Amino acid sequence: MMEKIKPRTLSGFMELEPAMQSQFEKITQTLRETYALYGFYPLDTPILEASEVLLAKGGGETEKQIYRFQKGDSDLSMRFDLTVPLAKYVALHYGSLTFPFRRFQIGKVYRGERAQRGRFREFYQADIDVIGDGALDIINEAEIPSIIYKTFSELGLTRFQIRINNRKVLNGFFEMLGLTSRAADIMRTIDKLEKVGADTVREILLEEGVSADAADEILRFITLGGGTDGILQALEGWRGKNETLDTGITELGTVARYLSDFGVPASHFKIDLTIARGLDYYTGTVYETTMLDHPEIGSICSGGRYDNLAGYYTDKKLPGVGISIGLTRLFFVLQDKKLLNENPPASPADVLILPMTDDLGAAISLATQLRAQGIRTQLHCEKKKFKAKISYADKLAIPYVIFMGEDEIANHTVALKELASGEQTNTDFDAAVKRIQKGLAARAGNKVIVGS
Amino acid sequence: MMEKIKPRTLSGFMELEPAMQSQFEKITQTLRETYALYGFYPLDTPILEASEVLLAKGGGETEKQIYRFQKGDSDLSMRFDLTVPLAKYVALHYGSLTFPFRRFQIGKVYRGERAQRGRFREFYQADIDVIGDGALDIINEAEIPSIIYKTFSELGLTRFQIRINNRKVLNGFFEMLGLTSRAADIMRTIDKLEKVGADTVREILLEEGVSADAADEILRFITLGGGTDGILQALEGWRGKNETLDTGITELGTVARYLSDFGVPASHFKIDLTIARGLDYYTGTVYETTMLDHPEIGSICSGGRYDNLAGYYTDKKLPGVGISIGLTRLFFVLQDKKLLNENPPASPADVLILPMTDDLGAAISLATQLRAQGIRTQLHCEKKKFKAKISYADKLAIPYVIFMGEDEIANHTVALKELASGEQTNTDFDAAVKRIQKGLAARAGNKVIVGS
Numbered sequence: 058m059m060e061k062i063k064p065r066t067l068s069g070f071m072e073l074e075p076a077m078q079s080q081f082e083k084i085t086q087t088l089r090e091t092y093a094l095y096g097f098y099p100l101d102t103p104i105l106e107a108s109e110v111l112l113a114k115g116g117g118e119t120e121k122q123i124y125r126f127q128k129g130d131s132d133l134s135m136r137f138d139l140t141v142p143l144a145k146y147v148a149l150h151y152g153s154l155t156f157p158f159r160r161f162q163i164g165k166v167y168r169g170e171r172a173q174r175g176r177f178r179e180f181y182q183a184d185i186d187v188i189g190d191g192a193l194d195i196i197n198e199a200e201i202p203s204i205i206y207k208t209f210s211e212l213g214l215t216r217f218q219i220r221i222n223n224r225k226v227l228n229g230f231f232e233m234l235g236l237t238s239r240a241a242d243i244m245r246t247i248d249k250l251e252k253v254g255a256d257t258v259r260e261i262l263l264e265e266g267v268s269a270d271a272a273d274e275i276l277r278f279i280t281l282g283g284g285t286d287g288i289l290q291a292l293e294g295w296r297g298k299n300e301t302l303d304t305g306i307t308e309l310g311t312v313a314r315y316l317s318d319f320g321v322p323a324s325h326f327k328i329d330l331t332i333a334r335g336l337d338y339y340t341g342t343v344y345e346t347t348m349l350d351h352p353e354i355g356s357i358c359s360g361g362r363y364d365n366l367a368g369y370y371t372d373k374k375l376p377g378v379g380i381s382i383g384l385t386r387l388f389f390v391l392q393d394k395k396l397l398n399e400n401p402p403a404s405p406a407d408v409l410i411l412p413m414t415d416d417l418g419a420a421i422s423l424a425t426q427l428r429a430q431g432i433r434t435q436l437h438c439e440k441k442k443f444k445a446k447i448s449y450a451d452k453l454a455i456p457y458v459i460f461m462g463e464d465e466i467a468n469h470t471v472a473l474k475e476l477a478s479g480e481q482t483n484t485d486f487d488a489a490v491k492r493i494q495k496g497l498a499a500r501a502g503n504k505v506i507v508g509s
Numbered sequence: 510m511m512e513k514i515k516p517r518t519l520s521g522f523m524e525l526e527p528a529m530q531s532q533f534e535k536i537t538q539t540l541r542e543t544y545a546l547y548g549f550y551p552l553d554t555p556i557l558e559a560s561e562v563l564l565a566k567g568g569g570e571t572e573k574q575i576y577r578f579q580k581g582d583s584d585l586s587m588r589f590d591l592t593v594p595l596a597k598y599v600a601l602h603y604g605s606l607t608f609p610f611r612r613f614q615i616g617k618v619y620r621g622e623r624a625q626r627g628r629f630r631e632f633y634q635a636d637i638d639v640i641g642d643g644a645l646d647i648i649n650e651a652e653i654p655s656i657i658y659k660t661f662s663e664l665g666l667t668r669f670q671i672r673i674n675n676r677k678v679l680n681g682f683f684e685m686l687g688l689t690s691r692a693a694d695i696m697r698t699i700d701k702l703e704k705v706g707a708d709t710v711r712e713i714l715l716e717e718g719v720s721a722d723a724a725d726e727i728l729r730f731i732t733l734g735g736g737t738d739g740i741l742q743a744l745e746g747w748r749g750k751n752e753t754l755d756t757g758i759t760e761l762g763t764v765a766r767y768l769s770d771f772g773v774p775a776s777h778f779k780i781d782l783t784i785a786r787g788l789d790y791y792t793g794t795v796y797e798t799t800m801l802d803h804p805e806i807g808s809i810c811s812g813g814r815y816d817n818l819a820g821y822y823t824d825k826k827l828p829g830v831g832i833s834i835g836l837t838r839l840f841f842v843l844q845d846k847k848l849l850n851e852n853p854p855a856s857p858a859d860v861l862i863l864p865m866t867d868d869l870g871a872a873i874s875l876a877t878q879l880r881a882q883g884i885r886t887q888l889h890c891e892k893k894k895f896k897a898k899i900s901y902a903d904k905l906a907i908p909y910v911i912f913m914g915e916d917e918i919a920n921h922t923v924a925l926k927e928l929a930s931g932e933q934t935n936t937d938f939d940a941a942v943k944r945i946q947k948g949l950a951a952r953a954g955n956k957v958i959v960g961s
Contacts, residue, residue: 062565064601064822067583070555072598074605075612082551094880096858096887096907099534103522103631104556104617105576113514124557124585126578128621131519133576146524149516153526155904157891159857160527165556169580179555189891196869196890203877318873320881370516405611406548417648421770425655428546429772435548438648439609439641452607455548 069170069178071385076454079403081388083505084212085163088183088382091208092161095200097185100160102142104167108132110145113369122168135167139184139381140366147188148370156190157197163384175393177385186379188366193376198342198362199312201380202326203319205346205358208382213398213504216349217357219321220329223309224339224361227330229302230278230295234271243267244333247279251331251352255280279330285313288328305341312342340364344380354390358382391506398507401500402454406435408493409450411443413462420461423471423486430490432497450476456500457493521622521630523837528906531855533840535957536664537615540635540834543660544613547652549637552612554594556619560584562597565821574620587619591636591833592818599640600822608642609649615836627845629837638831640818645828650794650814651764653832654778655771657798657810660834665850665956668801669809671773672781675761676791676813679782681754682730682747686723695719696785699731703783703804707732731782737765740780757793764794792816796832806842810834843958850959853952854906858887860945861902863895865914872913875923875938882942884949902928908952909945 066072073081089099108125111134124135136142139162147158163183170176185204187197202219209217231240246261255276262272281291292306309328316326334343341362348354360380367375391397408427412420417438427434435455437446450458460472471489474481475496482492518524525533541551560577563586576587588594591614599610615635622628637656639649654671661669683692698713707728714724733743744758761780768778786795793814800806812832819827843849860879864872869890879886887907889898902910912924923941926933927948934944 061823062562062821064597064819065559065562066555066597066601067557067559067585070557072554074602075550075552075610078552079550081553093857094883094885096861096885098527098531098857100527100530101533102524103518105519105522105619105631107517107519110514110517124578124580126576126580128576128578133519145516145518149518150526155901158527159887167557179557192892194890194892196873196888200888207880315869315873318870318877320877367516369514371513405545405550409548417767418770421648421767425770425772428659431546433546433548435611436648436652438646440644440646449607 067178069172069176071177071179071389075405076403077392077397079405080397080505081384083403084384084388085181085183087211087505088163088208088384089161091211092183092185092204094207095159095185095204097159097161100143100146100162101164102136102139102146102162104135104165105133106136106142106145108134111136111141114141119168122170124167124169137168138166139164139182140186140379143184143186143188144367144370144375147375148367148373151371151373156188157193158188159186160188161185175386175389177389180383180385183382183384184379186366186377188375188377191374191376193362193378195308195311195341196315198308198378199315200319201342201344201360201378202312202316202321205344205380206319206321206325209346209358211504213506214348218325218327218347218349219358220327220332220345220347221309221312222328222330222332222343223305223312223341224333224343225301225305225341226292226309227305227333229299229305230275232301233295233299234274236267236271239265239267241337243275247275247331248333250279281330285316285323285326285328288330289313308341334359334361338363340376342378351390351394357387357390396506396508398503398505401456401503404454404456405433406453406455407433407497408435408457408459409446409453409455410434410436410459410461411446412436412438413460414466419466423459423461426486427490427493430494432490432493447476456496459489519630521624521628523629523631523841527857528855529844529849531857532849532957533836535855536836536840537633537635539663539957540615540660540836541613543663544635544637544656546659547611547637547656549611549613552595552598552614553616554588554591554598554614556587556617557585558588558594558597560586563588563593566593571620574622576619576621589620590618591616591634592638592831595636595638595640596819596822596827599827600819600825603823603825608640609645610640611637612640613637627838627841629841632835632837635834635836636831638818638829640827640829643826643828645814645830647760647763647793648767650760650830651767652771653794653796653812653830654764654768654773657796657832658771658773658777661798661810663956665958666800670777670779670799670801671810672779672784672797672799673761673764674780674782674784674795675757675764675793676785676795677753677757677793678744678761679757679785681751681757682727684753685747685751686726688719688723691717691719693789695727699727699783700785702731733782737768737775737778737780740782741765760793786811786813790815792828794830803842803846809839809842848958848960850955850957853908853955856906856908857885858905858907859885859949860887860909860911861898861905861907862886862888862911862913863898864888864890865912866918871918875911875913878938879942879945882946884942884945899928908948911941 166182205219250258259272281288289310332345339361343361345356346358362378364376366377410420410424424434424436458474465472470483472483473489618634657671702710711724733740741762784797791813795813797808798810814830816828818829862872862876876886876888910926917924922935924935925941
């Protein structure tokens, strides 16, 4: 007997049990179908890239986490997001792409972060981006909340809110106050408003050298209330004082104005002037999406408008807008909060056929016919006791079992048992198919996420 | 202006243009759906594993090609196939799995092979395996050709043949001839029969020290003709001389016997006693799949029965049967041989809406309504000339364009143009949806692969 190696999976790498994996697949499939409704190309790029290309932008914190290594003469890195590969892709294939270029990509990315619960080193991102050639209309920014809303609704999430802001509003406002040089610090500070409260934010602003007047003005500005219409109306009071601010107010208004046409209910949308999305990268609308009952999770879908996707590869100006869902983390949270639908359970088959005769021909033919009807069918022909086979169907949550004995073969009937109800019928093939399809249709409406 | 890095993709890494990527996605989607019909769980495992775990089996040639590196204290490797991760998965999660465990996995694997045309360092494999706990019935081996047949048929391939053999037949035959110790060499030699011919195979066998009588007997055996029934009948002439051979003949007969019940036409199946599938790994039925018009490509789907999936991780005996499709190479071949269906072209949207008014509300509402009907809809609101927008639809092969002007808004009509025919109609929303859906349904039957 050879010496055994202990099987293990690396820490920080999600590896799911089969039923959970099926739920995860349902999510990716829902995303693929929903994104496709909006006219996005599916895209795929390599996980490995030349380090020089992948790290063109530089950036200290990220660079430390990269899985980077030498293979022969090549300095290689595993991608740490889907944005840099998109930038490379668009710059590289610029000549053959048609703009606006709309793509979605669902793929694994790698960051060697410190391992801790709920943080992953290998994780899926699901990104969509619209890239313009030289220019990109504001309407693309208005469409994004629609995609976010539809995506999470299709997954079954109900208690969520899409929060938006516009970087031009913040930048213009700080410019107006003569605080442009401190804008980055101030944005970091006001981003904490919800967590630490207005008083603490004011204190920090003063510590950072912002005047008391300016701090008050900032707080008054970012805490404007009155819902979407109220905030937009209040912002009009600042119009005419700064060009960037004016543009931002107009853009924010445009995005809000087309919301209901885009199918986003007002209940699921909020203008939140405290949102800055840390990165310098964003230049217009920014998005965050929060689960109303689980604010501690933070944003589950974020992104924004940027003016220059691929500046480190090309002189072409490539503005775009995009969002990203951290799928692996989202899935971890859904599991953790018990928000995954267990009804219907994630079964690998709709029907399990148990042949009761030595000759398997009839049972196999039946399986072939059921599969031709699109019914996921499994044969169980192992030498095991009848009870063990029923238990197999139970454990895999296969809803229907068909027994194929001599009587059924002789009479050309199908003995169909629904495990949940225990109900058993003996009908002809067509009636059995109808009964199964009816049962499956009743389950098909069930979403992946429940209870939120 | 900052210095630019030249964007590039690593050699040996497939990165497709958007329309080609859409075709590739159609293939993976077809595979997911077809595999699911047979009751397989979708599985996903990390791309990175501990080197000790991934390379437990050892193996010189493969090991040289591995992308292996150190990160902190960890010795990591990128997976080079989906079989070793499956073995690890089953050994690791043994206690919570229900057997037979049926899973499919479509994922990227990595091999640092010498770069050359049509050979890839990052490539997709699409695997299915059925794993038993201690035992696994022969019927699972009989089911595999059915899955292969259905999969390639759904993709649109017609001119292909599934060739099978049984390692017990070969092993038993060599045992009978007293050639067990030379079995590996002999199998390698007879595997070349189709390429080099019987005379050369005989010569090599003699050079390898096989007696003339034995060489003749081997050649007579592996070139048995008469189709499936003829070969099976002829094999009966050898029955009773060796136990392993007898078992092999019975198994081969069982697999062949249920073919038509499993929906595999005789035209797409062949017993080929020269097939050995190099690896020592296989112990029963082995499979190869060839494109009849392109034999030079070799097998596009191979696999077989094995008795011990995870011997280097566990004492549990885990027999299984599986097949693998090298998707990236298959896709390369399909492109190369011009076998990808360009009708319908791989468009990212079904409808492009061109708003002709400043207020976009009506056009956006229309997009939302179409998407609710499952119609993939894109709005084109960029500041571009009308002609450029039509050309956009053309280039992306979007079949329908809808113009939303003041008349349409006032009259609540939809001006729908089918680009292929140039036909334009002005109807109400429901009629437009019906017309689009009818057009899309007509295209939906088209398969990914044509002309073969």
